[in-house]
Amino acid sequence: MSAHAPPHPPRSSAVVAALIRKDLRLELRSGEAVPAMLLFSVSTFVLFHFGLDREALEGDLASGVLWVTLLFASVLAMNRLFVAERDEGGFDGFLLAPVDRTTLFVAKAVVLLCFLVAVELVAIPAYAVLLLGPSPWQAMPELLVVLALADLGIAVVGTLVGALGIRTGAPDLIVPIITLPLMLPIVIGAAQATAPLLLEGGAEALSGRWLASLGLYDMVFALIALAVFDFLLED
Amino acid sequence: MAPTTPSATEAGADRAEQEPAVALDGLGRAYGERIALADVTLRLPRQRTLAVFGPNGAGKTTLLRVLATLLRPHAGVVRVLGCTLPGEGWAVRGRVGLLAHEPLLYRDLTARENLRFHAALHGAPNGRVDTLLERVGLGRRADDPVRTLSRGMAQRVAICRSVLHEPELLLLDEPLANLDPGAADAVEELIGRASARARVLISHDLEQGLGGADVVLGLRAGRPALLAAAGEVTTADLRRLYT
Amino acid sequence: MFGRGLTSLSIAAAALVTSAFALVFFYAPNDADQGFVQKIFYLHVPLALVALAGFVAGGLYGVQFLRSGDRSYDLRSYVAIHISIIFGVGALLTGAIWAKASWGHWWVWDEPTLVAFLVVFLLYACYWPLRFSIEDPERQARYAAVFAILGGAFVPLCFLSVRFAQAAFTHPRVLDASGGSMPGAMRLTFLLSLGAIALLYMTLFKYELAAKHASIQLRRLKRRLAGDETFAAPARSAAPQHL
Numbered sequence: 210m211s212a213h214a215p216p217h218p219p220r221s222s223a224v225v226a227a228l229i230r231k232d233l234r235l236e237l238r239s240g241e242a243v244p245a246m247l248l249f250s251v252s253t254f255v256l257f258h259f260g261l262d263r264e265a266l267e268g269d270l271a272s273g274v275l276w277v278t279l280l281f282a283s284v285l286a287m288n289r290l291f292v293a294e295r296d297e298g299g300f301d302g303f304l305l306a307p308v309d310r311t312t313l314f315v316a317k318a319v320v321l322l323c324f325l326v327a328v329e330l331v332a333i334p335a336y337a338v339l340l341l342g343p344s345p346w347q348a349m350p351e352l353l354v355v356l357a358l359a360d361l362g363i364a365v366v367g368t369l370v371g372a373l374g375i376r377t378g379a380p381d382l383i384v385p386i387i388t389l390p391l392m393l394p395i396v397i398g399a400a401q402a403t404a405p406l407l408l409e410g411g412a413e414a415l416s417g418r419w420l421a422s423l424g425l426y427d428m429v430f431a432l433i434a435l436a437v438f439d440f441l442l443e444d
Numbered sequence: 445m446a447p448t449t450p451s452a453t454e455a456g457a458d459r460a461e462q463e464p465a466v467a468l469d470g471l472g473r474a475y476g477e478r479i480a481l482a483d484v485t486l487r488l489p490r491q492r493t494l495a496v497f498g499p500n501g502a503g504k505t506t507l508l509r510v511l512a513t514l515l516r517p518h519a520g521v522v523r524v525l526g527c528t529l530p531g532e533g534w535a536v537r538g539r540v541g542l543l544a545h546e547p548l549l550y551r552d553l554t555a556r557e558n559l560r561f562h563a564a565l566h567g568a569p570n571g572r573v574d575t576l577l578e579r580v581g582l583g584r585r586a587d588d589p590v591r592t593l594s595r596g597m598a599q600r601v602a603i604c605r606s607v608l609h610e611p612e613l614l615l616l617d618e619p620l621a622n623l624d625p626g627a628a629d630a631v632e633e634l635i636g637r638a639s640a641r642a643r644v645l646i647s648h649d650l651e652q653g654l655g656g657a658d659v660v661l662g663l664r665a666g667r668p669a670l671l672a673a674a675g676e677v678t679t680a681d682l683r684r685l686y687t
Numbered sequence: 688m689f690g691r692g693l694t695s696l697s698i699a700a701a702a703l704v705t706s707a708f709a710l711v712f713f714y715a716p717n718d719a720d721q722g723f724v725q726k727i728f729y730l731h732v733p734l735a736l737v738a739l740a741g742f743v744a745g746g747l748y749g750v751q752f753l754r755s756g757d758r759s760y761d762l763r764s765y766v767a768i769h770i771s772i773i774f775g776v777g778a779l780l781t782g783a784i785w786a787k788a789s790w791g792h793w794w795v796w797d798e799p800t801l802v803a804f805l806v807v808f809l810l811y812a813c814y815w816p817l818r819f820s821i822e823d824p825e826r827q828a829r830y831a832a833v834f835a836i837l838g839g840a841f842v843p844l845c846f847l848s849v850r851f852a853q854a855a856f857t858h859p860r861v862l863d864a865s866g867g868s869m870p871g872a873m874r875l876t877f878l879l880s881l882g883a884i885a886l887l888y889m890t891l892f893k894y895e896l897a898a899k900h901a902s903i904q905l906r907r908l909k910r911r912l913a914g915d916e917t918f919a920a921p922a923r924s925a926a927p928q929h930l
Contacts, residue, residue, distance in 0.1 A: 216566060216567040216568045216610070223564060224564065226564075234553065238552050238553075239552045297546075297548070297549065297550050298546045298548035298549070301514060301542070301544065301546075301548055302562065302605075304513075305537060306566055307534065307537040307566065307567075373817075373830060373833060373834065376826065377817065377821045377830070378820040378821065379816075383813070383816065383820055386812075386816065387813045387817070390810035390813075390841075391841060393806050393845065393849075394845060397848050397849065398848065422848055422851055425847075426848070430837075430840070433836065437753070437833045437836060440753050440829050440832070440833055441830065443829075444514060475823065475825075477906075478920060
């Protein structure tokens, strides 16, 4: 029964892949995060229509509404990200394994990114139909670049705040209040970068400084997250 | 954080072979100001069983979790399988198996998926998953979500999880709870004395726990109230712990 | 240990604050555009600068705590952030008064510094709820340290980001790259006020640190006298209660 030698510790990339597979499988099978984020986004667009009393938005107003909605939708996901770990003993199961703890951070950030992309695939066309004046296709490649950089920032900081919040007594309160100020630079950068892309008269060029500012934010927080994540898991 | 190079690990493993499975000297752990464990000192040789008894809140689960590297010791020296905790915790992790109160399984995944996931985390082959599931008699239910399994079946899956990676030390928190006699026999080879692994066992069944033990530790309010070889302890002694 | 030098520090702080007041009222010239009200700037800017420095210091103490595990760093981090939040409230209030007197509105969005400061303040306002929501004192200290580090890194990023975002500035840039466009008298008064507020911060810091440390020690002694079992657990608290 114990005649075999114990297995070698697995490679980090294999561990990250296993973690991502597990989470995506759980979400596909019985997850509520992505549908909820979608419904929330579309409802928010409807609310904005009534709240602002406008039928079509363009420029910085369109940009702002889009990014604020996406940010709030991502907060929903952040709260759910570690729920299975907390409730079904996943933290212990992971902590017992001979693997680098940062793999959990990387895996969860990728999963959050996947959720965001899945939601955006539906929410942005919905936005174009419901509220957006100009067509988003006019500057789609640039829009994708902004989405990529901003989503990366949301994924990194969202995973960190989600992990911070899940083991407190009130994660659904703690996560939103910390997230909103912390992600302000993302909202500023993304909204300012997107605004010229959503103009009625045709999109203008993408401004490099906002991409740089988003990139800087992403890098700084990714480095910090990698450094401190371990401390959130150990006891 | 990262494992050492192979040659260092092998040299360490040779050295570790002579060391006891568990060596504690004055282990202490507090929760804020409250003492969870204090002054726990004992030795457990390889392939022997330590049975831990004590009333609720005595610190039994805390002890188990410290040995599993899930909790850091606050005082004293803790050596598990030749490695000092918490500094060398990473070297111990793949060699210890924990069977906790909760099964540590994702309820929406099947038994097989859960075990494969844990196998991936430990670097164990998938074939071992299938073998273990057969051994505990869950071959046919292996592809049902854990949510649909009874407590006893989930416990059996959890037992598979704890031995998946061939640990040298088993930490068992009431392993036979929820198991019918047939299932209990089936898992005896995996986690019982017959498994020839070092074991730390928490049990509320005084006779059974004592029967399978080599060393006995009784805890009360976090402190050792009784520490002796199993042959020198009677169930009457143990019962006094709970009064 | 923490109370050493407190008396001399308080006296120095009091002296500096008084002289700063004197300079502000009697020495510094009235601003050409804004008149007498502009003088609140000698209070507003130092409060904001010192609060920000305090937040960053809280982050640095957080790093020290995570590296060493020494809980006195956690206490320092808590006190630094705590007092910075109070100074921050003062900065926001004086900023609003200044805005109202100068531009007729209690709040203006055109000034990147005030807006960025508000966002930083909103983030640090979460520090206390975060600490309070974690009951385990060890975890509370660790998570608070992680938060302080996040916040400390956030301060420069936030200011950069908001500054980029503002096209027009109406906030008088008193500390621009050339070292200040203030005439000599104003500069002297400003520097003295900055020094006074900084010294006031340090005095309050030391004072609160000493007070908290003393109450922790007192509690420890009481517990030792009363015995572990009879002593009641402390009420839930965001402040460190145990070193």
